[in-house]
Amino acid sequence: MSAAVDEHDHHDDHHDHGPEKGLLRWIITTNHKDIGTLYLLFALTMFFVGGSMAMVIRAELFEPGLQFVDPAFFNSMTTMHALVMVFGAVMPAFVGLANWQIPLMIGAADMALPRMNNMSFWMLVAGVLLLASTLFMEGGAPNGGWTLYPPLVLQPITVGKALPFAVFSVHLLGISSIMGAINIIATIFNMRAPAMKLMDMPLFVWTWLITAFLLIAVMPVFAGAVTMLLTDKFFHTSFFNAAGGGDPVLYEHIFWFFGHPEVYIMILPTFGVASTIIPVFARKPLFGYASMVWATASIAFLSFIVWAHHMFTVGMPIAGELYFMYATMLIAVPTGVKVFNWTATMWKGAMTFETPMLFSIAFVVLFTMGGFTGLMMAIAPADFQYHDTYFIVAHFHYTLVPASVFILMAAGYFWLPKWTGHMYNEKIGQLHFWLSTISVNILFFPQHFLGLAGMPRRIPDYAVQFADWNMISSVGGFIFGASQLLFLYIVIDTIRGGTGEKVSDEVWEDAAKHGLEWTLPSPTPYHTWTTPPTSVPTEHVLDSH
């Protein structure tokens, strides 16, 4: 293997364009690694911005009564926290991973459309800037919830001057995501090393391929929905106005036709990373590679036909309630296949528990929790009780924080040594893991009880019987928030040299059996795979061959 690597290096010398010097490098770069880094650093920044908003929310909810902020600002915080985390942190972080990893994993020299790649990133920044600017505006940031439901969000009191900025921000974020997704699809289909067949591709690549398709199929839907909000507000249209023959419920249908696939956009790449990490530390091939691919595709397909499970209480015809109830429950089948396969991969494996593996195991367990509460809410009559309470807040935070976010952390620990050539500090990594895992449960588990007892979501004050669990939840939240500073420290420390120990090309024992990226030098050179690899590792697909 290493002989082949040397050859690449040699080949590179002829026409190696190193990075541009100075700040300009980052602005005009077309290099997939630079752009990946930009995405990841941007996402990390937004993770802390969104996180601070969560701290405001938990501080206000620490005790009943109004303590720190006024209700409108509180609602701005819940709205902006969600938008920033979804569109500014989780989605860009996965695009960053895709930029770094997909070309490395499929033996491509770069992304297929490098200039557009640069533009996707800057469109993201532009979109987030427009959104963030509303925080400093008269009337404040949008505070009608991240779903932007009319008629609430069209009331002057709810939006102030923010609405058009939020709408245009969604347009820019949509353009960014669509361009990114197109690039990923073109790269996977057109830049893959000839030696790699579709059914040899690492699952991270597969899940991203399917996610990219979801993105192109639903981002325009969201763009259309908010465009109608804009025209209803400023151009006298009646799309969501019953007096004019329209219907506000239509907005909910359109939004969730986007919104449900959107939650899978955040979870499918998560599945992909987990399926990459677990086999390495279990020292076994991934169990059921082909079934993983099919399960991913089925989940993506189902995600288009279940949207109204978010609308059980809105007054749908009974046939609709029943259809969406059963269709939603179906998702549990392919999801169950995945959880089974991860468990089976670990079964009788020679496991070790480095930080990326710890986070991945926590993901399997805690994501399953979130899946189960999802199933509970899928039962339409039961959802009349759960809907719009803290129960659903607990549900989606279990599917997003100890799942998507944990796996993003795992990916950081897993690939940073490869990218930087430095090892992170394992002790601090494990400390970060345990603090995060314990506190995330203190933070979100009690919210199940609060929800079942009837505490509504998006409310700055509550009845006294909810006081105890809220206080516990807030304490968990503060510990969780503080623990993430450890991650920030580790990332910076690793980039600047980490433990000082030089990592091998494989980084993890026998990793090269599992993925092409581990056959490259550490740190990864600025240009890689200028000649495509002639053979690809197939350990990860052994089970299906």
Next chain:
Amino acid sequence: MSTNSTYYIPHKATWPVIGTAGLMTMLAGFANYLNGSSIGQPLMIVGLSVFIVMLVGWFTLQAKESESGMYNHEVGISYRHGMMWFIFSEIVFFAVFFGTLWYTRNLSVPWLGEGATKELLWPTFDAVWPTNGPGKVGGEFEPMGAWGLPFINTLLLLTSGVTCTWAHHGLLAKNRDQLIKGLLATVALGFLFVCFQAIEYHEAYSEMGLTLGSGVYGSTFFMLTGFHGFHVCVGAIILSVVLFRSTKGHFSPENHFAFEAAAWYWHFVDVVWLGLFIFVYLI
């Protein structure tokens, strides 16, 4: 498949960030304008200008690179992937508004005219399409018929699809004269379409009382046809650029991605119109 090293990977790109800044300025300006702020309009103009400069600059660069043979076959495939999925995203965008029309006509309007809603809220409301709702939002109006200008426009666009394909045949047969004439006809028909649509809109506003504010009929009518008209404009501009490049001797039977992309886009706009003609005008 050739080795990766012949795949052209540009090493710096200045246009993307300039274009993004332009677009963001334009949208920030538009938002300010909607909020009634006086800096809105100047910002919009500045942003739009920057954006246009970017389009010209970036596409000139692409054309130069393409003509100097920097793009191999694989690069062409990437561009085709890009265009195909871009058009797919546009189809979805239109589907949202078609879906809105369907939902409104078949669900929300009938619901407004039946059951408790009718008895308790709007006893006099007749749920028949076209409607501006129980509140008669926007006042009396006359719906747009199908057989006048819209029908002529249908013929225009269908013909333009044919002339576009004729131009493509010319390109493949190295008949530059046919290529240029075909494109000229396509562009002319496209702009004629836009003119007729402008006349149609003018009539709607000045004589029929039909506006964007005419309840949900006016909303869906103008939103669908308006977005489509905008796409016709964009398509015609793209085709004009392709026409201009054809007169400069660009494109060969093997290398003409820009032509293909423009043609795909044009056919897409054409098909959307057929949908509009049927669902908005005819039934």
